Amino acid sequence: MTSAIQLNQLSKTFGRGRATYQAVKQVSLEVPAGMVYGFLGPNGAGKTTTIRMLMDLIRPTTGTAQIYGRDVREPATLKRVGALIEGPAFYGYLTGYENLEVLARTRQCFEPKRLHALLEQVGLTDAAQKRASQYSLGMKQRLGLAAALLHGPELLILDEPTNGLDPAGMVEMRATIRQLATDEGKTIFLSSHLLNEVEGLCDRVAIIHQGQIVREGTVTELLAAQNQVVLEVTPLATATALLAEKQWGPVTATESTLALPIQREAIPRLIADLVAAGIQIFRVTPERQSLEDYFLAVTQ
């Protein structure tokens, strides 16, 4: 499968001498085309610096960034990318439509019909002739998304796209992102610190912390290792011994329950073992750790 994004040992150090600060440390990752890829990290983790390097706004200290196999430093590479980086920015004295017009001309894709269609897609038709300075943050975010879509890019890089949106706006924005991925087949690289957003939207996730990628994989993969089952059984001691004997993994016992890490698919086998040994089962509760718990575990 073609990689939409490929980062190889990407690093960025700001400042000189004693005041140096390494914002991104040897980040390597690969985003397959046609995927919604989450780039998760707490504030200041290096997400935006990485994205800025991807958009050739910041030059990496070491390493390379490629989009569809081509170096991002070739301007033609970025013609295939639309981006909304670190909050929307527009000329306050221009209307929403005029802002899009200027950006479309800059990208050599000005077509009034397309501009109107995009404004409609992001729900800004009524505000098209309003100055951008009068837009709320939510409206600016939506205009930012329209600007990112101007030239029909194959890859969308969205940096905290729901920042500043009210709950309804967040739902709308996520629905639009999902629709862009499923209906239009766009590859989406979504940076966020909102875990439920990433969990709900993304196929794969990379977690960045203090400038380094600490975990990478599908959301299911990342959380699978954290699944456990809690058993209320009697007699507890016999059950504990049996589980140890049959190598079901480390068991944590409380006064009345046993907990052990296990994949969901293995639960029927576990129950069968317990029943065969004559152990009485009163409760079996599969517990799935949330991405939030997982995220806190790997970033703290």
Place this chain on the structure above:
Amino acid sequence: MWALMTAEWRKISKNTLLTMFTIWLPAYGVAILYTLRIIAALSVPQVRDGYEPSDWLLDALAPWGLLNGEVSALGRLLPLMFIAVVLANEYQSGMWKNLLPGNHRWQVWLAKYLVLLVYVALSFLAFSLVYVVFTALLARASGYTTYLPEFTLEVVQNLGRQYGRELLLGLGTLSLLIWFAGLAAIIGRSVMVSLAGALFFSVFENTIPVLLGVTSRALQNPDLMQWAQLTPSLNVVNMRYWLLLEQPFRFGGPGLPAVPEMSFGFSVMILTLWIVGAAAATLLVFQRQDL
């Protein structure tokens, strides 16, 4: 490139507040001031009698003197403010992240340069036109039926020649202003810093010959004045003297040693070096800048 320039043009021309209070201000100002003078001339005989007729050829060229002449430090203030604000606004508004991806940085900056050059030159053309039209109306209101010189082919040719020279020189001066304001914007990354930097450069650069004069007098070393030959403004004025009066500009004040006379070719070379140097520095710094 054309698309980038169109985008830039749209952006600038829509910023009415900025353009109105900077580059269009002289034209508006003259229109308002001369309207008042015309009203006064029509209603007060003494005002009408006191009117001194002027030459429309010189009037048409006068606005360019603000850019290319000896008072250019003041005359350049408004265009310089305009240029500095336009360039630094991209930093202040955070728009680079939207403008640069997919384009060569040098192309984006070159488009800005060309559009600013044309836009400011047009404002001077408009200023010339407004000035001539309103002076003609004032002459008519003051009882003069003619506004000399008469409109003959020779006069028109003369105007074309003189105007062409002023325009060319103006484009050179504007190029220098744009690249230096650009450098100030890149380094300052804000409208205020860029404005202050560009204005400081413009005013300071104009005072270098005077400072050198005072220093050379204090040190009893007239050779120091040679360094003034390297300042851009002095060379612009010198070129203007050669083009309009066919003689070199002689800089010197009471008690100040004179700057050695400069040929037209020497001034062209110095100005070109300044423009190319400023453009190269601006593009180089911008190319490497983290945004």
